[in-house]
Amino acid sequence: xxxxxxxxxxxxxxxxxxxxxxxxxxxxxxxxxxxxxxxxxxxxxxxxxxxxxxxxxxxxxxxxxxxxxxxxxxxxxxxxxxxxxxxxxxxxxxxxxxxxxxxxxxxxxxxxxxxxxxxxxxxxxxxxxxxxxxxxxxxxxxxxxxxxxxxxxxxxxxxxxxxxxxxxxxxxxxxxxx
Numbered sequence: 429x430x431x432x433x434x435x436x437x438x439x440x441x442x443x444x445x446x447x448x449x450x451x452x453x454x455x456x457x458x459x460x461x462x463x464x465x466x467x468x469x470x471x472x473x474x475x476x477x478x479x480x481x482x483x484x485x486x487x488x489x490x491x492x493x494x495x496x497x498x499x500x501x502x503x504x505x506x507x508x509x510x511x512x513x514x515x516x517x518x519x520x521x522x523x524x525x526x527x528x529x530x531x532x533x534x535x536x537x538x539x540x541x542x543x544x545x546x547x548x549x550x551x552x553x554x555x556x557x558x559x560x561x562x563x564x565x566x567x568x569x570x571x572x573x574x575x576x577x578x579x580x581x582x583x584x585x586x587x588x589x590x591x592x593x594x595x596x597x598x599x600x601x602x603x604x605x606x
Contacts, residue, residue: 434538435497435505437546442485444496447504449477455506455529463565468594491523493550497530497543505539506530508547513559515583515600523555523605544576552605561585561598570599578603 440448453472460469485494492511499505509527512518525547530540551558560578562569578601587596 433500433542434534435499435542437495437497437542440485440494440496440507442482444504444507445478445482445485446474448481448494448496448507449474451504451506451529451531452477452481452527454531458532459529459566459568460563463563464594464596468590471590491554493547495543495546495550497534497539499534499539505534506543508543510547510551510558512555515559517583518559521556523551523558525551525558525560528560540572541576544572548576548603548605556604556606558603558605560601560603562601564597564599570601573601576603 453474456464456472457469484492488494489511492509495508495510496504497506506529507527508525508529510523510525512520513522513524514526515522515524518524525544528540528544528547530543534540548558559581560573562573564584581600581602583600585598585600587598588594589596
């Protein structure tokens, strides 16, 4: 007998916005604990994220796919967003895995791999290569992506958030799709 899948993946709909926002904030608070200032993480707002995701799902940009992982009990375990690359050096053949977040209770249970595979399939349908950005200090995520075949391409960037109070140092990974 085979074990049941930990989740199923489907396209997100507007009514998923509250759950996506919850996953987004909870994931940041857990994954970036110790990597970003505690006061920044505790100040993240699911309400603000919900408004963002509701707008984005209601009127998605061209070449964007947002997927959700739903557990057998119907709850949302995670989400992924894939779109055209936003990088200045990108060609029209370059997509981007812009987000891949799971509730911490679903880490290391196969849900991330399912969601990642579905997002890569969506990118492959439109692009020949994909990139993603990850915090340089986020070893858990970096290990996940490296095991999935992503390769550091040497690009880095520094962004500030929270009105300049928080600095994000990121590294870029690349994946050949076809």
